[in-house]
Amino acid sequence: MDSAQNPEEFYENLKIKLQDTAMWPTEYLYKFIVVTKESKVEIIQQVFDNMGAVIQTTKSKKGKYTSVSVNVRMKNPDAVIEKYKEIGEKVDGVISL
Secondary structure, eight states, X not given: OOXXXXXXXXXXXXXXXXXXXXXSSEEEEEEEEEESOHHHHHHHHHHTTTTTOEEEEEEOTTSSEEEEEEEEEESSHHHHHHHHHXXXXXXXXXXXX
């Protein structure tokens, strides 16, 4: 997210882009980066639990960071944004790509 832009503007722009570029429901790929700590990865996994998500994790070369990719079928852009917000609230220091 651009630091000069407020979060609501960012999510509104994201919603417009998602509406314009996909037919819903669709598969959506989330990408997150967290400091390597098992509890942070587990929280992300719990947020997508029981949704049929395919989750892959990859540690950085030095092992300091972990990339978490989540491929999951989402109903609409609002559902996508809600998950981003939930992860942002529950996982301290997460970077969403």
